[in-house]
Amino acid sequence: MSKAVFATVNCKKKLYAATSDNLAAVAPNVPMGLLASYMASRGFPVELIDSDAQELSVAGLAALLLEKKPGLLVVIASGSNPSASTMSMVGIIDFFKEFYANPEARDIPTAIWGPHPTVLPERTLRETGADYIVKGEGYETILGLYESLTSRRAGLDAIKGLCRMKGGRYVENAPPELVDVDSLPMIDWSAMRPSEYRAHNWHCFGDIDNRSPYAIVWTSMGCPYKCNFCCINNLFGKHTYRMRSIDNVIAEIDALVNIHGVRNIKILDELFIIKHPRIQEFCDKLKERKYDLNMWCFARVDTVTPEILKSLKEVGMNWVAYGFESVNHKVLQSAKKRYSLDLMEEVIKWSADAGMNICADAIFGLWDDDMDSMTATKEFIFKHQFEWINIYPAFAYPGTELYDQYMANGTIETPKTWDQYSLYGYDCVCLPTKHLTSPQVLRFRDDVFNEYFSRPEFLRMIERKFGQRTLEHVSGMTKIKLKRRILGD
Numbered sequence: 001m002s003k004a005v006f007a008t009v010n011c012k013k014k015l016y017a018a019t020s021d022n023l024a025a026v027a028p029n030v031p032m033g034l035l036a037s038y039m040a041s042r043g044f045p046v047e048l049i050d051s052d053a054q055e056l057s058v059a060g061l062a063a064l065l066l067e068k069k070p071g072l073l074v075v076i077a078s079g080s081n082p083s084a085s086t087m088s089m090v091g092i093i094d095f096f097k098e099f100y101a102n103p104e105a106r107d108i109p110t111a112i113w114g115p116h117p118t119v120l121p122e123r124t125l126r127e128t129g130a131d132y133i134v135k136g137e138g139y140e141t142i143l144g145l146y147e148s149l150t151s152r153r154a155g156l157d158a159i160k161g162l163c164r165m166k167g168g169r170y171v172e173n174a175p176p177e178l179v180d181v182d183s184l185p186m187i188d189w190s191a192m193r194p195s196e197y198r199a200h201n202w203h204c205f206g207d208i209d210n211r212s213p214y215a216i217v218w219t220s221m222g223c224p225y226k227c228n229f230c231c232i233n234n235l236f237g238k239h240t241y242r243m244r245s246i247d248n249v250i251a252e253i254d255a256l257v258n259i260h261g262v263r264n265i266k267i268l269d270e271l272f273i274i275k276h277p278r279i280q281e282f283c284d285k286l287k288e289r290k291y292d293l294n295m296w297c298f299a300r301v302d303t304v305t306p307e308i309l310k311s312l313k314e315v316g317m318n319w320v321a322y323g324f325e326s327v328n329h330k331v332l333q334s335a336k337k338r339y340s341l342d343l344m345e346e347v348i349k350w351s352a353d354a355g356m357n358i359c360a361d362a363i364f365g366l367w368d369d370d371m372d373s374m375t376a377t378k379e380f381i382f383k384h385q386f387e388w389i390n391i392y393p394a395f396a397y398p399g400t401e402l403y404d405q406y407m408a409n410g411t412i413e414t415p416k417t418w419d420q421y422s423l424y425g426y427d428c429v430c431l432p433t434k435h436l437t438s439p440q441v442l443r444f445r446d447d448v449f450n451e452y453f454s455r456p457e458f459l460r461m462i463e464r465k466f467g468q469r470t471l472e473h474v475s476g477m478t479k480i481k482l483k484r485r486i487l488g489d
Helices: 012-020 030-041 058-068 084-099 103-107 115-119 121-128 139-151 246-260 277-289 306-314 329-334 341-354 371-384 401-408 438-454 456-466 468-477
Strands: 004-008 046-050 072-076 110-113 132-134 162-166 169-172 214-217 220-222 241-243 264-267 294-299 317-325 357-364 388-393
Touching (some): 004 030, 004 058, 030 046, 058 103, 072 084, 072 139, 084 110, 084 121, 115 132, 121 132, 139 162, 214 246, 277 306, 306 317, 306 341, 317 341, 317 371, 341 357, 357 438, 388 438, 438 456, 456 468
Parallel strands (some): 004 046, 004 072, 214 264, 264 294, 294 317, 317 357, 357 388
Antiparallel strands (some): 162 169
16 A cells, blocks of 8 residues: 655745754654654554655655655645744745646645645645645544545545545535544654754753754643634634643653653643643653753743742743733734733743743734834843843734734735745745834844844853853854845845
8 A cells, every 4th residue: 555645845945044054943843743643543654754854855855755656645734833834835835836847746646734724725726736635633634535545435525624626616525523632642753753853042052052852742732812813723723722631741751752862842832831730740740750851832921820830940841932922002902912011020030030041922013013012022022131032023824813804904915925924034024013014013023133132231141041152153143134025135
């Protein structure tokens, strides 16, 4: 029986420009690993091709697949963050153009899976020429499609979540049900090979030359909150939050540490730290093992307590990423983030008291932003001198409330290409606001990022906390300047 091949497309050069060579992480694709393991657990032959880790170009991937001739090719339109699905379409469209330039490629059935194709299945079919779109989580859909294709049985109409063109007409089957997350098998990390991946540079500050092996572990799917810019629930077709059992999470960490020698771990969840007994259970069970881990996770400022932070730090959660976004009350309210500056200040102190490093996430260019509100957020970031910052311009990802809002009021048009969603790319085009143009927002964002990491007081803090080698790395990073088409670079 011919294999099903799951593949990612390497488009880092387009998406991350000069930062792609050493600064960016090389991250294992958890969704791809889960889909492949699910199929393998049902007794079907699968193979993974991670073009990023294997340094395969679009042309190299196309040639390799033509050589392998899989029974089904599933291209993964997703990265380690949900927003990366839309970004990944840049490379995926390029790949299918290259792939289908060879007539023999049409003998290989192709499907695309991911949050972005789930939201825009018909457009994705037309942009790529792929045979199928897998809408939703994909487990039973891909399994049913593979069985139908390899057994030469009819029955495509009965496969839930399958979208395709039929006689020139777009056809979409009924949506699939969501799975029980604890019914999913553990990712086969022997097939994923953690040694081929590397952590984010900041994740390994203090040990900057040891970013591999690296793994990502998931403990929940979805998010209980409804920020208007977030696309985390696109894949599921509704607002949902499902938690994996902590025993299964710990079993996966056991395998990563004891079999694969992994120390650097990211918790994938869009929101990991919540006020729930599962977090203390996670800490208690990890503490028993006495692993020397270096982990990081996401949190909101209204979902943490001093006690939770201290417990997590004790088991190796050295970094926490907070979505501060803005310090302006009106901007936060319009984005459906309802917490105060006072709470932010309090949580920053709790994190420092626990000994945790902070990755501060901020968004410039939300609808109510003006120069005063963005400047206030900048001053807040500079005042606290976080160990790392991620500064994003606002993007309206398809499937989000923000996208619908901008489309409805005519502020943006349907994107002609997906290059504009690339934060570090030359063709990046972020959202305008009620008061500012897209170039004004992007220029402000880039200037803040460059200024922050070049400040002498920040560099002195980095050297004091993490040492000379990390200081040299950060100093080298600040020499890289991004080029932007809309800024005339």
